[in-house]
Amino acid sequence: MEKKILFKYIDDPNQVDIDTYISHGGYKALEKVLKSMQPAQVIDEVKKSGLRGRGGAGFPAGMKWSFIPKDSPKPRYLVCNADESEPGTCKDRVLMERDPHGIVEGMAIAAFAIGSHQAYIYIRGEFVYPARMMEQAIASAYGKGMLGKNIFGSGYDLDMAVHTGGGAYICGEETALLNSLEGERGMSRIRPPFPAIEGLYACPTVVNNVETLASVPLIINNGAEWYASMGTEKSKGSKIFSLSGHVKRPGNYELEMGTPLSYLINDLGGGMLDGYQLKAIIPGGSSTPFLLPNQIDTPLDYESIAAAGSMLGSGAVIVIGDKTCMVWVIDRLIHFYKHESCGKCTPCREGTGWLLQLISRIEHGEGKPGDLEKIDSICDNIFGRTICPLGDAAVMPIQSALKLFRDEFQYHIDHKKCLVKSEFEFK
């Protein structure tokens, strides 16, 4: 069901003002943490809540925080990942634009929990307006003494700044993000060492997604048990799903974890556009394998979507109608991954280029016998052989499409045209 927790005040245009945010109970969680809790207690509370990373990987947030070494003499950093660039995903932007203080407060609590005195939010460069809203929120939080020196008279100091990126998908990957934040090209780093040990400026660092951090004040205010009472056994709480594609009412919807996909698509999204039948669903952003119409009742939680053969990812649900050629879809996606590969690992750098050539020639009616086998082989040689997940992300939708819609690819090669012609005219 729809569960507006993060989105409770999302339709209030004044929520961006610090006074309105405070009147809605804002910064109470930060005050509580600074005045009455130890960092370890905060980490414990978040662990107990079951909150998992909302950027895509779904890693338990509290556990990630607990990896920061207790005895390191180096400064620690908290970084909020607002690079939002997985195709289909547009949820963090809404939070930044309409409830920026929720993110500031969540970042401040996380920073305190890991013993950090400097936090950055890395926002993709095209998000000029969201970045402005975050800048304003941070400035007004400083103005009220909720950032800076001796916050709430607790003796705890925290500085926070916005850092904007240059429109690179790879910078959503946390080690590439850290390189980019250091002024380097946004290329992934080999792990280990993990950022918790050597992250920003080789210091202990936690990188969390916007939605993850925005959930933290709610957990502190209402308790871990409250948060954990929502959702399924292993996927707790609520999550924002970005619904796009051939549906009547696309948009960002916050649902309790475990809500059936059909509720999102049919009840909230209004079902398919007139004249369209459901053909396939991408459930977690463009990197995740396709689901078929008979899987539409799959619950939206990490385990159920995995059991259905895909991934919950960032929660970007892309709905594809029957008048869509899957070769065209895959051509579009591989074009993206080729463009976004940072070039560090050979399998990804060369492999995405070869895949683009092969898929593009099939799409343009120049496919040759044996092309599909070549694609299979290249995918196998990329998957699991790169230092960051971009290589896997590039091949997962291709492997899935070749498994589920292989006849469309074969038809394209044999007949030099689409089995199903894509048609949607912008009017």
Next chain:
Amino acid sequence: MILTPESVAKIKEKMGKYPHHKSAILPAITIAYWQVGHLNEEIYKEISKIINIPIVEIAEAATFYTMFPKEPVGKYLIQVCHNISCALLGADSLIEYLENKLGIKKGETTSDNLFTLISVECLGSCASAPMMQINDKYYENLTREKVDKILEDMKKQA
């Protein structure tokens, strides 16, 4: 100097946010881009002097990020998202419509230097497709009617 005193001041303010000046490269590039509309070696040189980082390191970072054009573009840089969510809702025909309307092909600039048309990867506006970014603003849920009005308004302002 290409960079205005305002841009230089903004870059210096950003430098204060980091323990290492190198982190100010991307913010500096971004500030320069929003002022000038593109980047070039002269700009890298100026940034290099302001933040005291070798020019090669400025260029190294700048050339990685495709958001910043490295050649002059029109006064209005139209960037149409062609990625999957927008493509499903007609991004290709939106691009065609703009090409016909502006009398240029994708990648070109109108002869009056007013509009440059390119297509780009996902801009994070998937639930309001099809969409485009013109300079620093998003235009979403586009229709032909909306596009006509946006272009007319820009021509009037120019």
